[in-house]
Amino acid sequence: MFWICFALFLAACFAAGATGGLFPPGDWYKSLRKPGFTPPNWAFPVVWTTLYFCMAYAGALAAMVPGNGIAMALWSVQIALNGLWTPVFFGLRKMRLGLLVLALLWLSVAVSVVALWALDWRAGALFVPYLVWVSIAGALNWSVIRLNPDVAVQDPA
Amino acid sequence: MFWICFALFLAACFAAGATGGLFPPGDWYKSLRKPGFTPPNWAFPVVWTTLYFCMAYAGALAAMVPGNGIAMALWSVQIALNGLWTPVFFGLRKMRLGLLVLALLWLSVAVSVVALWALDWRAGALFVPYLVWVSIAGALNWSVIRLNPDVAVQDPA
Numbered sequence: 001m002f003w004i005c006f007a008l009f010l011a012a013c014f015a016a017g018a019t020g021g022l023f024p025p026g027d028w029y030k031s032l033r034k035p036g037f038t039p040p041n042w043a044f045p046v047v048w049t050t051l052y053f054c055m056a057y058a059g060a061l062a063a064m065v066p067g068n069g070i071a072m073a074l075w076s077v078q079i080a081l082n083g084l085w086t087p088v089f090f091g092l093r094k095m096r097l098g099l100l101v102l103a104l105l106w107l108s109v110a111v112s113v114v115a116l117w118a119l120d121w122r123a124g125a126l127f128v129p130y131l132v133w134v135s136i137a138g139a140l141n142w143s144v145i146r147l148n149p150d151v152a153v154q155d156p157a
Numbered sequence: 158m159f160w161i162c163f164a165l166f167l168a169a170c171f172a173a174g175a176t177g178g179l180f181p182p183g184d185w186y187k188s189l190r191k192p193g194f195t196p197p198n199w200a201f202p203v204v205w206t207t208l209y210f211c212m213a214y215a216g217a218l219a220a221m222v223p224g225n226g227i228a229m230a231l232w233s234v235q236i237a238l239n240g241l242w243t244p245v246f247f248g249l250r251k252m253r254l255g256l257l258v259l260a261l262l263w264l265s266v267a268v269s270v271v272a273l274w275a276l277d278w279r280a281g282a283l284f285v286p287y288l289v290w291v292s293i294a295g296a297l298n299w300s301v302i303r304l305n306p307d308v309a310v311q312d313p314a
Binding site: 001002004005008009011012013015016018019022023059060063064066067068069070072073074075076077079080081083084087088091092094097104 | 234
C-alpha cells in the first residue's frame, strides 16, 4: 500500500515536472540579466528530481495516517501549482504572473509542512527542502523582474 | 474539516484549470478541421467548472474516510495530468503528445472512479461525468489529428 502510494505521488510529480522539459528556458532566459545567486542550469533538474522523491515519500507517509484529509488536499494543491509555473514563466514569459504562482506555491508548501508534520514529523521534514528551493526560486523570479524591467514590462499580467 | 478539504481540492482544480485561460484555443484551433461532435467553445469552461465542483466534492468525501491513501494519491495524479494537457495542446500545439496526456489522464480518472467508489460510492459517482468528458476530449483530440494530418505532422512529438 505504501509503495503504491509512493509510486502514484511520484507519477504526479513527474507529470507536473514534464513541463520543465516541454518549456525549456532557451535563449530568452539566457539573455536575461540574473542575480549572483542564480543556480547553474544543470542544478534545476537534479534538485527537482531529488525533491520529487522527497515529496512522493512524504505523501505516501501521510497517506497511511487516518485523519490525513487536509494534508492530502494540500498535496494536490501544491502539485497543481507546481505544474503551472513553468508554462507561465517559460511558455508565456509572464514573469509577474509567474511570481504570483510561486507565491501561492510557497504558501501551499509552507502550510503543507505544518499539516504533514502533524501527521508524521518525517513527512513534514521531507517537505522542508522543497520549501527552501521554492524560496530560492521566488527570490530568483523576483530578481529577474527587477533586473530586466524592459522585458518585464512586456508582460501584460 | 470537510469544507476545508473541499475548498483546497477546488483550489487545486482551478490552479490546473487556469491553463485554460492562459493558453486559449485562438485562431489556430479555429482553423483546424473538427469532427461533427465537437462541442461549441462556450461549453468547455461551463462543463469544466461543473466538473471541478464534482471533483472537489468527491475528493473531500474520500478525504474523510480512513484508508484513503491510494484514492488520495490518484486524485493528485489526475490533477497534475489535467493541468498538463492545455499547455501541451494549445501552448505547444503538440496534438499527438496531447493525446498521450489525455490517455494517461483517462486511465488515472478511470482507476480513481474505482478507488473512490470503494471508499464512498458518492465520491466514485461524482467522478463518472469527468470520465465521460475526458472520453469526449480524447475522441476530439484523436479526430483533430486524423482530420488535420498536415498540421499534426508538424508536431515533433
